[in-house]
Amino acid sequence: MSINILYAGNPKRWDVYQHEISKAIEEIEIEATLSCDLPADQVDYIIYDPNSALQDFTPFTRAKAVLGLWAGVERIVYNPTLTQPYARMVDQGLSEGMTEWVVGHVLRHHLEMDLDIHNTDPAWGRLAPPLARDRRVGILGLGELGRVAAKALTNLNFPVSGWSRGAKSIDGVTCLHGDDGLEQVLRCSDILVLLLPATKATENVLNAERIAMLPEGAVIINPGRGPLIDDVALLEALDRGHVGHATLDVFRVEPLPDDDPYWAHPNVTVTPHIASDTRPDTAAKVIAENIRRGESKEPFLHLVDKKAGY
Incomplete structure (x- = not known):
């Protein structure tokens, strides 16, 4: 039939x-x-x-x-x-695509590539960035996409800690859950990657209080979902320098409106929802x-x- x-x-x-x-x-x-x-x-x-x-x-x-x-x-x-x-x-295609995008932007920020690529007067003789083993990466969301991204980063020698709403176990990754676990991941994330789904429970999971838990100058990378971030709180943290840079691939409104403040902020990189198709x-x-x-x-x-x- x-x-x-x-x-x-x-x-x-x-x-x-x-x-x-x-x-x-x-x-x-x-x-x-x-x-x-x-x-x-x-x-x-x-x-x-x-x-x-x-x-x-x-x-x-x-x-x-x-x-x-x-x-x-x-x-x-x-x-x-x-x-x-x-x-x-x-x-497999989604998993590989997301992993490549996440690893690419983690490495971009880890190696401080923007200083060399965008600077019209390169800082000859500046100190090299730390090795991967000394740059802490946190991942919020340890589903399939978070899991494969975490594994790829550990293979590059980054110390990776991850948070999920339920208990998870991934070889080589410090896996945490619950409110205390979330705070622990945030406080030890020089680079934070958001890969949670958008649900009522995860909306504004990165609010002003939690952004303040990040180390001074931390980088936020969001290829997950726009509503995970309180946009006003992130812009305020960027303005005062607590967050050093944000690379954002997803937004509450897409395409991102022409007058959105993210476009004009010097410490924000906007990409057009291309992390993984x-x-x-x-x-x-x-x-x-x-x-x-x-x-x-x-x-x-x-x-x-x-x-x-x-």
Whole structure:
């Protein structure tokens, strides 16, 4: 029996996703119709981009699962019409892309590259930066993306401490949780990386009180989610020099408005939400595997806990 798969993603990416998903479905030997235009009551699976025009899942009475193309779920998880299981995207391409971006910017700040790249009068003879073993990195969020980034940084000899809401264990990483654990990570982070999901519990997790716990001159790197940071508190900390620099890839409003103060601040680097994008070739394999599992009555991978919000 053939199944029907609705693509409800970015229409500009339909051609590439059609090719990659069709190929991945063929490899698991399931007969399927993949289309971006199907009657709602005949759809078995929805491949979904939270920016999609599709926001009402009520008509999809036959759908066995909604398979997200994003790692983030804050734009969909609280949708009251979403009664179907929702699987977020966790794949090798996302993990590798995020790791490369995080490591690149940690090294940029660790090696103080901006002093040499942007300075019109290079400081010949200035002292070299410390070695990685003497630069402490903290990571808030030890899910899949946080875990692989932490491991990559420990492999470069950075001492890494990480915080998560529940207990975690990662070889070579000091893993902490709870309020005391969060304070401990903040106080020993010369470079702080934010990789938490956006939930009601994590909004403004980096507020004025917690920013003050960071060492003087600390660097903040946020490729996670914009609402993790109290923007007013961060700008105030940047202005008084307590935070030395902030490299921000995500924001509460995207694209970042032209008049946002982050653009003009000399100690802020803005990047346009590029830390890690979904790669169609690797994402298609994850989607196909979840469809195979659905047809075989096996548990879906990467299901979102709607109550927890991630």
